Amino acid sequence: MQEKENAYKMTQRYAKEMDHSDALASCRQQFLFPKHGKKDAIYLCGNSLGLQPKEAKTLIEQELNDWAKYGVEGHFEAKNPWFAYHTFFTESLAKLVGATNKEVVAMNTLTVNLHLLMLSFYRPSKQRYKIIMEAGAFPSDMYAMETQAKLHGFDPADAIIEIAPRAGEHCIRLSDIEDAIQKNKSSLALVMFGGVNYYTGQYFDIEKIVQMTHDAGALAGFDLAHAIGNKALHLHDWKVDFACWCSYKYLNSGPGAVGGAFVHEKHIKNKNTFRLAGWWGHDAKTRFKMKKGFKPMQSAESWQMSNAQVFNMIALRASLNIFDQVSMQELADKSYHLTAYAEFLLKQLTHLKFEIITPSNPAERGCQLSLLFKSKGKEVFKALQENGVIADWREPNVIRIAPVPLYNSYQDIYAMYKIMKDCNV
Numbered sequence: 001m002q003e004k005e006n007a008y009k010m011t012q013r014y015a016k017e018m019d020h021s022d023a024l025a026s027c028r029q030q031f032l033f034p035k036h037g038k039k040d041a042i043y044l045c046g047n048s049l050g051l052q053p054k055e056a057k058t059l060i061e062q063e064l065n066d067w068a069k070y071g072v073e074g075h076f077e078a079k080n081p082w083f084a085y086h087t088f089f090t091e092s093l094a095k096l097v098g099a100t101n102k103e104v105v106a107m108n109t110l111t112v113n114l115h116l117l118m119l120s121f122y123r124p125s126k127q128r129y130k131i132i133m134e135a136g137a138f139p140s141d142m143y144a145m146e147t148q149a150k151l152h153g154f155d156p157a158d159a160i161i162e163i164a165p166r167a168g169e170h171c172i173r174l175s176d177i178e179d180a181i182q183k184n185k186s187s188l189a190l191v192m193f194g195g196v197n198y199y200t201g202q203y204f205d206i207e208k209i210v211q212m213t214h215d216a217g218a219l220a221g222f223d224l225a226h227a228i229g230n231k232a233l234h235l236h237d238w239k240v241d242f243a244c245w246c247s248y249k250y251l252n253s254g255p256g257a258v259g260g261a262f263v264h265e266k267h268i269k270n271k272n273t274f275r276l277a278g279w280w281g282h283d284a285k286t287r288f289k290m291k292k293g294f295k296p297m298q299s300a301e302s303w304q305m306s307n308a309q310v311f312n313m314i315a316l317r318a319s320l321n322i323f324d325q326v327s328m329q330e331l332a333d334k335s336y337h338l339t340a341y342a343e344f345l346l347k348q349l350t351h352l353k354f355e356i357i358t359p360s361n362p363a364e365r366g367c368q369l370s371l372l373f374k375s376k377g378k379e380v381f382k383a384l385q386e387n388g389v390i391a392d393w394r395e396p397n398v399i400r401i402a403p404v405p406l407y408n409s410y411q412d413i414y415a416m417y418k419i420m421k422d423c424n425v
């Protein structure tokens, strides 16, 4: 990999050559790109909302047709029977997060899943009630932690410990997470982190955080919104207790689409694990007997309350059909180079006053770079917009770009660079 990296060049011809030798180049054809005038926009916003897989429309029409044709019988007679619709995601999701089929389920939305899993795995006592989380987490996660602490009668200011980057730094040091865990060893209930921080793009060492947390006698949960479909994950082997995610970012399933959850096998097998129940979490064999007495399925499906939200899930199937064709290793390799190429080009832009706050070590990041501007950030963002680049602006002065290996090209990255190079602000 290193050889290629030393050879990165600042020419469009080079970017074109890279695209020609890209094993994943054909995946791009399977997505629809927004237009800028007559041309495809340069879409670098897959960390916010992934592009629409072309197949989504056909698959949605399939279910609309089966609904028209069968009515209620579609639950069993549809080509993809709706009573089992959530199971059509299991294998692909398990592969993406490194889990057994029993440990994952597609359901609800991210924040809802976070709350449901916390009801199972944040069971504080007077002695053990503290939550360690990253400072600057996504607001939904902050509000979830705050209200979970309150639900159990704790003062969030006392119960929640936030780990922040040190003064003058942008990313969180693993050693600072470790120190906080050690310091709160006897009162710690839960360590809840993102996989990849949405703002800086920092990827955390999930395996190490789990080890340190378990050594302190607490549980470890992760919000994988920015990690799933971005980094190769091994949740089962890393002994992660629980995790949840949304699928409209790198998993391209459309706005507000179904989220997902992971629960480690050991908690599924544990008879004392509590979960709020609904009929779809009940043992499938006796579900339709409609009897009293909840008997959980022996899988993460037991956290499902309701029957599958079919129309909110279809596009995810279209996207996973594309993920199924590639290996996480192929994706990781391209992600490494595409992001490193973007970093290489951005570093040439000395006339613009920004620093890249995403870690430069590829092991500590995915396919996102966050550019913190000292000045003129908004003007640069406008120039990108006006020239057909869709990126993301975060107050007060950050531009986030996500070179997504599944559908972005080296020429996309070069085009972004050229616009910024010609930008006189």
Ligand SMILES: *Cc1c(COP(=O)(O)O)cnc(C)c1O
Residues within 6 Å of the ligand: 109, 110, 111, 112, 138, 140, 141, 194, 198, 223, 225, 226, 246
């Ligand atoms: C995108 C994102 C969310 C959004 O939550 P929803 O419940 O899907 O609206 C929450 N947390 C993180 C870390 C995110 O990146």
